[in-house]
Amino acid sequence: MEHYHMNLTLKVWRQKNSKEQGKLETYQVKDISSEMSFLEMFDVLNEQLIVEGKEPIAFDHDCREGICGMCSMYINGQAHGPWQQNTTCQLHMRAFKDGDTITVEPWRSKAFPVLKDLVVNRSAFDRIIQAGGYISVNTGNAVDANAIPIDKKDADDAFMAAACIGCGACVATCKNGSAMLFVGAKVSQLALLPQGGPERESRVLNMVAQMDKEGFGNCTNTYACEAECPKGISVSNIARLNSEYLKAGLTTETK
């Protein structure tokens, strides 16, 4: 792999806190190695800003290996940047070339208010899970793990849905700011497993109700979420959510 260095112009969203207005600021970074990760490039910029006596750019990140779901940047018009099935932290600078201008913005959604610069509040996702994204089993209540065999295909599909890292790229990228892929993934995972059976109806109804309450938009099937999802969660999970929701809505006896 050929390594190279580059100078870049960055346009980054700066916003002091959730109350104040923000704007895009322009920065120059020099001598960035193609081997760096995108966030390491931000580290370099931040070190530079601190030395210059300015405030560094706040951004969310933690594991830096693409699994915790904390990093969340809208890079050059795409959630998590130009690479497919990739998180911001795994994006590397060889995706760019010398002289490029890169625009970086926070996730934009009514349900994800900006806290500072590129950091948004995604607690809406936690509240959706609280509404029913679990199986009600107290510790100690479980039967033997092999007591209920599960069709391998269902188990595999449940796993594929459960691979969601809750980063919110689906919401960020959807033109409607819809959270259907996130909710669909969790509803699917639990609907595919026999353990999720008893709460199936109430789960989907309550989670969807909470999703709407949080102010997420609706799905119009553009499938942008699937294309940008770092874990490749399929929109078939949204279809499953729709079908679960319709069935539950028709059969439920509670108002």
Added chain:
Amino acid sequence: MALDAKIPHGEMDKKWTDYKGHVKLVNPANKRKLEVIVVGTGLAGASAAASLGELGYKVKAFCFQDSPRRAHSIAAQGGINAAKNYQNDGDSVFRLFYDTVKGGDYRAREANVHRLAEVSTAIIDQCVAQGVPFAREYGGLLSNRSFGGTQVQRTFYAAGQTGQQLLLGAYSALERQVALGNVKMYTRHEMLDVVKIDDKARGIIARDLVSGELESHFGHAVLLCSGGYGNVFYLSTNAMGSNVTAAWKAHKKGAFFGNPCFTQIHPTCIPVSGDHQSKLTLMSESLRNDGRIWVPLKKGDNRNPKDIPENERDYYLERRYPAFGNLVPRDVASRAAKERCDEGYGVGTTKMAVYLDYKDAIIRYGKIEAGKAGNDNISHEEIVALGKKVVEEKYGNLFEMYEKITGENPYETPMRIYPAVHYTMGGLWVDYELQTTVKGLYALGEANFSDHGANRLGASALMQGLADGYFVIPYTLGNYLADEIHTTSISTDHPAFAETKQAVTDRLNTLMNIKGTQTVESFHKRLGKIIWDKCGMARNEQGLKQAIEEVRALKKEFWSDVRIPGEVNAFNLELDKAGRVADLIELGELMCLDALNRNESCGGHFREESQTEDGEAKRDDENYAYVAAWENKGESSWELHKEALNFEIVKPTQRSYK
């Protein structure tokens, strides 16, 4: 103060049952009046908070991330051990117990490990009931794989994302309790001190990381589930936010720190590519099952690895350890790689890497595939193509990850790997009940020292975190709280809260007012380099003494020249980081002190003074069969307490992999 591990009497395999049978209970009406604080929401914290909430305690849980689902437990790849014996291959609670004590190089407490092995099976049941999608066989039953050189298949897994799935299971249980009102969750909050009243932990001071405000929280007991301190090395496989602060504040408030020098260096990580590097990425240990590790025979050989002929390659693990070859335990494999690189045989731009080569595996698998199809007369290229397919099926996601990070195709060019800090076996000293030396203050999961001795076996960290949270603390905490039912909630106006809060405020203001010239990050990098060079994979007296001096000097410089921009009462990531680095610096000194004290080699701790003639680790059971529990006595001052380790069942022997 004499250390009492409170190990129950009786036969090893009866201790836990017996303990549970006699432990004090709290009746449901009283549970409602008792408040418990849980710091950290990884596997240990989330499972503990959920389980205690289910029991009826009033729980407050804290995490510094924006959601409990992001704790670093999520990054564990391989799997979780459990003595289910579903494979009918002779596994049992005893064998898991035995393997863990032996794997820990005889520096773990037997009773704790036995309990861990006992509850391991219930963990799997619980997780499956929560909807954790473990890998399954076509018959619909759970699949297992072997891991970390054990002789049985006892590892349950969910592709390469076991930690994620287990954490999301515990997270969902936690969120359910939040919805039910039993747990109150505080995200983007960081614990900055423990509040003690009458020598008992009674609460914490936490900082709201968004507003910057300090908050006081009362609890009848405080549980620290805040993970390990691998970030003392700056570069590690830990998350960027992983830190020692909660444990360190507890340590300064009287909790002893156990075996701080026991850190695990994982042999297969993607090597450092330059000074900009912010963290390291692990490649699952399973890669060593098929890959061959080598360096060029000639020093400073800069040829493309594909151009280096077989007879000019040194498969050093196979050469040194013919019996185990590339499958020697983590500590051994790591040291061997370091030895080759230190001698000047390293590869890549930094020369701090060795090759992990799949060429032979690809050909071997290709030939098998051709044989299966009854097709023996095919070309080399066709064999390679068939072999690549098999390798892709087995390790595709790992190869993809490697390519994403390095931009190199591992099917064509051997991967470059180097050891990296991965886990810390040391942590807060706890007794059998997971209680630290401060009453009412508990430590769970990686934050405590208890179960892995000097070296942790693969797929055991997840097991321990969940065991502590789901199945140990719900019993042992009750034993303490049963005597606390008469303690009514203490107002946070109590002078002890006010004093502690003031001390935290002062420290934050001091940090902000230094207004120096160097960034927090630059100090962290320098700390990491000192610890890695002198208290890393190999340690010696001279180096450690030097490191202690250097860390002390660094600490002084930090407190006089660090620059933290922004405001104290606002969202300020640099301030958050500064507090953590300040604590890591202090811990770094203690690590070196502990490593200096332990003049033996065991597990991940290799003292160059204590090795066999052919360079292998030499344990000294006569003098060091103890847990080193350090008591803080003020600035750069510690007193060593020893908890003698008595091995009733697993008799220590020297490990050999020749």
Added chain:
Amino acid sequence: MAFTGLFLILFLIVHASINACIFLNDGGQTFNEMAHFMSHNWIMRFLEIGLFAGLITHIIQGLMLWNQNKNARPVQYAYSQPNKNSKWYSRSMALLGTLLLLFLIMHLSHFYVGTKVALYAKGDAPHNLFEEMKEVFSINWIVALYVAGVIALFWHLYHGFQSAFQSLGINHKKYTPMLKTIGLGYAIIICLLFALMPISMFLGCIK
């Protein structure tokens, strides 16, 4: 959206089939007979009410959806590249729908109003819809508007067809690709038929 959409999709099949009778080139005889049946049979007239109810519901739902979705992102991105992850027409259903509504107003005023006036205001006076068509489609700019309307319809249907099934919870590894192909075929056939009507009349192919 999905239910009413599928209902309207079914209606278009009927609409296109009846109108296709003009291609029999019998001077509009069959076509006028069918049109007479459609406007006089009581079942058809009952269904007509359903059709309008479906159409209006579809429009109202669409407007509500548009409004909710607009509110879900109060601050827009300064720079966005939606083409990297989705098709323009899937993102433009509201716009296409609005164009179709405008087209529909014109279309109804051309043909529907006249039929109804003849039926109710003039006491079921004879009304030659075929001749009316010929008259309208002799004007070049109207023909151009009709073709444009049909193009909008094509993209609306192309996305809408498969989208409706997804919204109803039908997504199957085997059948969804088939449904997508059927949807494409449907959109092509319907729109081709509709586009050919004004064009062929304008060119005088149908007498």
